[in-house]
Amino acid sequence: MTKIAPSILSADFANLGKEIADVENGGADYIHVDVMDGHFVPNITIGPLIVEAIKPVTSLPLDVHLMIENPDAYIPMFANAGASILTVHQEVCTHLHRTVKLIKDNGVKAGVVINPATPAETILPILPEVDLVLVMTVNPGFGGQSFIQSTLKKIEQIAAWRKEMNLKFELEVDGGVNKDTAKLCIDAGADVLVAGSAVFNKTDRRHAIEDILSAVGDSK
Numbered sequence: 001m002t003k004i005a006p007s008i009l010s011a012d013f014a015n016l017g018k019e020i021a022d023v024e025n026g027g028a029d030y031i032h033v034d035v036m037d038g039h040f041v042p043n044i045t046i047g048p049l050i051v052e053a054i055k056p057v058t059s060l061p062l063d064v065h066l067m068i069e070n071p072d073a074y075i076p077m078f079a080n081a082g083a084s085i086l087t088v089h090q091e092v093c094t095h096l097h098r099t100v101k102l103i104k105d106n107g108v109k110a111g112v113v114i115n116p117a118t119p120a121e122t123i124l125p126i127l128p129e130v131d132l133v134l135v136m137t138v139n140p141g142f143g144g145q146s147f148i149q150s151t152l153k154k155i156e157q158i159a160a161w162r163k164e165m166n167l168k169f170e171l172e173v174d175g176g177v178n179k180d181t182a183k184l185c186i187d188a189g190a191d192v193l194v195a196g197s198a199v200f201n202k203t204d205r206r207h208a209i210e211d212i213l214s215a216v217g218d219s220k
């Protein structure tokens with residue numbers, strides 16, 4: 001079953017609790033939270049305070065995507081704030097095993113992310129240790145960008161390694177996912193689809209989620 005993780009980056013921040021309830025009632029599986037620091041990416045968004053504020057308004061896991069430099073300094077704060085999954089970028093982790101261990105020691109599921117231009121081989125050594133791999137299908141920083149097709153080969157490669165090594169991590173994709181690109185990702189081996197603008201920019205969020213699911217041959 002394909003999972004849908006609506007990214008609140010495209011939600012109405014003045015009504016965040018209501019927006020989250022709307023996608024939860026509409027069939028979302030995770031709430032995707034994009035944390036940006038203005039250094040690793042050219043945008044500044046959400047900190048631990050907002051994660052703490054939204055935790056009580058949903059029963060869905062909070063899938064927190066850290067687009068920040070020096071994630072080790074902030075992992076305990078995001079864990080205490082209520083993150084269920086903390087995902088760190090390979091590009092900023094000099095000691096990736098240490099960072100993944102730090103996430104797990106804080107009682108949270110650990111994920112690793114790669115940008116579109118980062119080779120899949122850079123995360124091969126960490127695959128046995130993670131609960132989730134996130135392949136960026138746009139360059140991180142903003143919602144509403146166009147899907148980069150060349151990322152599909154990496155999704156296929158990571159899915160093949162998962163099978164060969166008999167691993168259980170979830171394979172998530174993020175950026176430009178909509179009812180046209182979702183099937184490409186699922187066919188390549190992804191099982192969690194992050195969708196920001198394709199869900200929150202529609203008035204009927206249940207319908208938007210169902211549209212993506214039916215494009216990949218799934219339903220709620």
Ligand SMILES: O=C(CO)[C@@H](O)[C@H](O)COP(=O)(O)O
Pocket residue numbers: 007009010032034065138139140141142143144145174175176177194195196197198
């Ligand atoms: O991490 C990011 C962007 O950096 C994403 O999670 C976006 O928020 C996805 O938005 P859409 O491309 O689906 O509109």
Ligand SMILES: [Fe+2]
Pocket residue numbers: 007032033034065174194
């Ligand atoms: Fe994201």
